[in-house]
Amino acid sequence: xxxxxxxxxxxxxxxxxxxxxxxxxxxxxxxxxxxxxxxxxxxxxxxxxxxxxxxxxxxxxxxxxxxxxxxxxxxxxxxxxxxxxxxxxxxxxxxxxxxxxxxxxxxxxxxxxxxxxxxxxxxxxxxxxxxxxxxxxxxxxxxxxxxxxxxxxxxxxxxxxxxxxxxxxxxxxxxxxxxxxxxxxxxxxxxxxxxxxxxxxxxxxxxxxxxxxxxxxxxxxxxxxxxxxxxxxxxxxxxxxxxxxxxxxxxxxxxxxxxxxxxxxxxxxxxxxxxxxxxxxxxxxxxxxxxxxxxxxxxxxxxxxxxxxxxxxxxxxxxxxxxxxxxxxxxxxxxxxxxxxxxxxxxxxxxxxxxxxxxxxxxxxxxxxxxxxxxx
Amino acid sequence: xxxxxxxxxxxxxxxxxxxxxxxxxxxxxxxxxxxxxxxxxxxxxxxxxxxxxxxxxxxxxxxxxxxxxxxxxxxxxxxxxxxxxxxxxxxxxxxxxxxxxxxxxxxxxxxxxxxxxxxxxxxxxxxxxxxxxxxxxxxxxxxxxxxxxxxxxxxxxxxxxxxxxxxxxxxxxxxxxxxxxxxxxxxxxxxxxxxxxxxxxxxxxxxxxxxxxxxxxxxxxxxxxxxxxxxxxxxxxxxxxxxxxxxxxxxxxxxxxxxxxxxxxxxxxxxxxxxxxxxxxxxxxxxxxxxxxxxxxxxxxxxxxxxxxxxxxxxxxxxxxxxxxxxxxxxxxxxxxxxxxxxxxxxxxxxxxxxxxxxxxxxxxxxxxxxxxxxx
Numbered sequence: 001x002x003x004x005x006x007x008x009x010x011x012x013x014x015x016x017x018x019x020x021x022x023x024x025x026x027x028x029x030x031x032x033x034x035x036x037x038x039x040x041x042x043x044x045x046x047x048x049x050x051x052x053x054x055x056x057x058x059x060x061x062x063x064x065x066x067x068x069x070x071x072x073x074x075x076x077x078x079x080x081x082x083x084x085x086x087x088x089x090x091x092x093x094x095x096x097x098x099x100x101x102x103x104x105x106x107x108x109x110x111x112x113x114x115x116x117x118x119x120x121x122x123x124x125x126x127x128x129x130x131x132x133x134x135x136x137x138x139x140x141x142x143x144x145x146x147x148x149x150x151x152x153x154x155x156x157x158x159x160x161x162x163x164x165x166x167x168x169x170x171x172x173x174x175x176x177x178x179x180x181x182x183x184x185x186x187x188x189x190x191x192x193x194x195x196x197x198x199x200x201x202x203x204x205x206x207x208x209x210x211x212x213x214x215x216x217x218x219x220x221x222x223x224x225x226x227x228x229x230x231x232x233x234x235x236x237x238x239x240x241x242x243x244x245x246x247x248x249x250x251x252x253x254x255x256x257x258x259x260x261x262x263x264x265x266x267x268x269x270x271x272x273x274x275x276x277x278x279x280x281x282x283x284x285x286x287x288x289x290x291x292x293x294x295x296x297x298x299x300x301x302x303x304x305x306x307x308x309x310x311x312x313x314x315x316x317x318x319x320x321x322x323x324x325x326x327x328x329x330x331x332x333x334x335x336x337x338x339x340x341x342x343x344x345x346x347x348x349x350x351x352x353x354x355x356x357x358x359x360x361x362x363x364x365x366x367x368x369x370x371x372x373x374x375x376x
Numbered sequence: 377x378x379x380x381x382x383x384x385x386x387x388x389x390x391x392x393x394x395x396x397x398x399x400x401x402x403x404x405x406x407x408x409x410x411x412x413x414x415x416x417x418x419x420x421x422x423x424x425x426x427x428x429x430x431x432x433x434x435x436x437x438x439x440x441x442x443x444x445x446x447x448x449x450x451x452x453x454x455x456x457x458x459x460x461x462x463x464x465x466x467x468x469x470x471x472x473x474x475x476x477x478x479x480x481x482x483x484x485x486x487x488x489x490x491x492x493x494x495x496x497x498x499x500x501x502x503x504x505x506x507x508x509x510x511x512x513x514x515x516x517x518x519x520x521x522x523x524x525x526x527x528x529x530x531x532x533x534x535x536x537x538x539x540x541x542x543x544x545x546x547x548x549x550x551x552x553x554x555x556x557x558x559x560x561x562x563x564x565x566x567x568x569x570x571x572x573x574x575x576x577x578x579x580x581x582x583x584x585x586x587x588x589x590x591x592x593x594x595x596x597x598x599x600x601x602x603x604x605x606x607x608x609x610x611x612x613x614x615x616x617x618x619x620x621x622x623x624x625x626x627x628x629x630x631x632x633x634x635x636x637x638x639x640x641x642x643x644x645x646x647x648x649x650x651x652x653x654x655x656x657x658x659x660x661x662x663x664x665x666x667x668x669x670x671x672x673x674x675x676x677x678x679x680x681x682x683x684x685x686x687x688x689x690x691x692x693x694x695x696x697x698x699x700x701x702x703x704x705x706x707x708x709x710x711x712x713x714x715x716x717x718x719x720x721x722x723x724x725x726x727x728x729x730x731x732x733x734x735x736x737x738x739x740x741x742x743x744x745x746x747x748x749x750x751x752x
Contacts, residue, residue: 052651085675087642088642249674250674255669266463266464275428275686278689285674288674293631293671293672293673293674294671294672294674295669295670295671295672296669296670296671296672297669298625298626298661298664298669298670299461301684302684302685302686303684303686303689304683304684305681305682305683305684306681306682306683307680307681307682307683308677308678308679308680308681309678310651310678310679313654313679
């Protein structure tokens, strides 16, 4: 069985700079082993984490296309000073696509129950016509679920569930979330409603406020409003949220959240403490939509933390059984709580079209692309 | 018994701005109770944390003195926008001086063994001629120890010991420390030598490199050197330090440490990981020598944390017995490991001298003032 795979390769050029190449590689797949299945990939989303692998630190605004059809490729320069950040992948051709869904078209002897079923998979190499997978890695979707409905079963749903689980593990009782109108943010609104967790949503535009209010969100703060900090402090005082998840990473937002948490905590404070409130305030950065530096004014006392949050170590932390329970909840609620919305569907060939690439590379909240390998 | 106390008061003025006043208050002390002692305070250091209480957010460059002798006071304006940060202390006259040492001149019936002994005390109100204290709060110093030798038994020694204990508690095996030529930094060098803990010292001047090398420090990096980041990365690779304590707080230093830790960890890394190394890198900010915002370039993957670190919650975390063991180590080694050095000794009256106040308020590494109440 032949398949195309969308791949990303980083090379150092003679001049000291580097070059990134995106291309469709054609490879032969073996027949699936006894515990394996062959999946015809029907739908795979482009998440920000996929763009990290696809684009690396390349300057995509200078990308150029060459070739046509199966031979088309995209090349973009990597500035010399950023090349060390990808030293470990130099010369390697890496297939992309963290997650997706498709139909099992061939099953090994011990996986015959999956024949013809629609399954979702996390594990890379999903921007491809076909993929071999271990049967036990596949998440079986309920009958009637389409591959498109099941394409985003892992990254966003498990991250949203992970935020609530982290809240419980670390002794907080309410959450703050930025970029809250994203697919992930909408899932989090629904999870928190179902689980009774107070949630403060931060968005940047009025129509995003409307969208989340229509979903039933109680607290939605617009960071573009002049009274944003007052809105946020009131919402944090009402919910007592002391844990935030920030998808943007850069700029002042993470520090503003900590500052508003401190101001909210100080409303309850008794005697003056020169070190600020003793309430521990935590923000985790789980994305990098804003690549500018993070700036903290440190107007939030001494009881605070900021850190990175990533799904795989979180899943390792809670253990296999707890992680599997989360996955099964996603499968059960994939068309309700965990429903995703896509701006556009593109074929494998179209991923290498410069104008389409510029669109899916923008990572704007509310703009989400789905790769449908067999559509083009 | 009458005593003077150096006090700080914040008031809101009619115009919306605020005002800070420093003054010597005269109060009557009662006779010590059965479990109490009366200490004649002989020496109390001015730590950065004392300046927080003394100066608050006032603009001390605009401070003005009035009155003479016992009636002298210092007034400085507080900008209107900073006044909310001290709302909880408005109108309160707060005695200052976190720690110090002196001689027990009167002891209650159940504390007679302390009569005439030199003791150290943490608990505030130490910029005073005399202070009443519970006997069990006093740290009895070894015979022959002077009050000046014992003046700084708590804040710096316990913070330095707390860094090593935190390292063990959180699973790290080596440390990084900034402002490393300070009294605290020199203690940490000696503790780490005695306890076999690899330590990377960061200083800003060549003479501080020399000072620490003379103490036997192995790794000293000068942040003013053009190759600072290379020095630091080499030292972190050699020591495998993944925990840092930063006294400065502001600027890029905390982020530079995390970035160098990541670069050091990547030297050992096997296959490329798009999220950076999986080694957890942590920096705690325990001071605010640089009040500018903290800036993070986030070139250190996703396995990182930054947070505030404060002595009292640390002591609460390890529990009373462990904390007492640390205190007793300090008392035993107060003239060796935990010896402090002072730039100048000033009287209570001199704390209100504008030119002296400007000097002790600078918080420069290596400039340390000792208040000797009875010297003036």
